[in-house]
Amino acid sequence: MTDALVIGGGPAGLMAAEALLAGGRAVTLVEAKPSIGRKFLMAGKSGLNLTKMQAFGPFLASYGEGLHPTMRACLKAFGPDEVKAWTEALGQTTFAGSTGRLFPHAMKASPLLRAWLARLDALGLERHTRWRWVDWESNIHHFDTPEGTRVLTPRVTVFALGGASWARLGSDGHWAPRFAANGIEVAPFQPSNVGLQVDWSEHMTGQFGQPIKSVEWHAGDLTSRGEAILSKQGLEGGGIYTLAPALRGHGATLTVDLLPDLSVEEVQKRLPETAKKGMAKLLRNTLKLPPVKIALWNEFTQGTPIPFDQLAARLKALPIHHSGLRPMDEAISTAGGVSFDALDDTLMLKDRPGTFCAGEMLDWDAPTGGYLLTACFATGLLAGRHAAGYDRP
Structure with a gap:
């Protein structure tokens, strides 16, 4: 008994x-990978963005209109101010x-994790x-380990198995079919914060690696x-990642x-009264567009003549033809992930008393910019607190 x-x-x-x-x-904490926090460490390689310090209303709005009330409660209890205080209490x-x-001033995740x-x-x-979780029967959990199959029978359990991205770091979604087989509603995984x-x-080809700045994506x-960054595969970067839900x-x-x-009217005023100038000169000399923007224009107009009176509107809404998300x-x-319909407001599975879920394995979405980590912290805290107070009948 654990x-x-x-x-x-x-x-x-x-x-x-x-x-x-x-x-x-x-x-007792078990992890399938050889070390703890592998995705957390990877997230910190380019600077560990813990949260975003802003008023709670705009902060919450970044999670989208469909945010479940339980997620709202989690974030209200452990939002940006609490993340900051918690981090600094660890000496970071x-x-x-x-x-x-x-x-963190160290910028990396490793000092904080240590x-x-x-x-x-x-x-x-x-x-x-x-220790890789294999399946369960009631509150009896089976694991594949280097020493063979192990079985634990805990009084309370918190699952924090991650989503289905970055499989090499541990978030492979392999748990989802087992949950579904046990009658737990799991929404299909979909990519988020990903390139196009x-x-x-x-x-x-000559534009690969170039940043596309001072634009607005719709x-x-x-x-x-x-x-966004123009890459061989398509478009990458924060400007595109936030649009994944749409x-x-x-x-x-x-x-x-x-x-x-x-x-549109201001763009039109900058254009000459007639189209005597070639398009290249208009884009380069009149509108001062950098080469990467001109390349985008050429790519998605493909030399098709644009009526002069429609030119400003097209510059303001150039269609980007794509093949979907990466x-x-x-x-x-x-x-x-796990549907909130399968959980009560303490993040406990309704059909599995004493078993809680937290983190990216839950069905929620958020942009990058600290929102992902904050929600993982917040749901883990809520699930852990309620699990701590749970007594199995």
């Missing part, structure tokens, strides 16, 4: 373990960039790596002023405003 079991060693699992330990439970000073994004694990170990956490596949013509009801659908359209700081394993995160 007291409290946490399955998954990412941010949500570690936060659940911390809450359980704080609640006086003896905690922080700073907010000009956009409000919060980073300090976190040291605190958890001091509180008595027992942890095992290379574009089948470029040969003339775009897809469905979503708008993004972020920049671009998942079949035939989803994407347009780019090449002159977002000017209205594969799920290239995504930073995924939508889909």
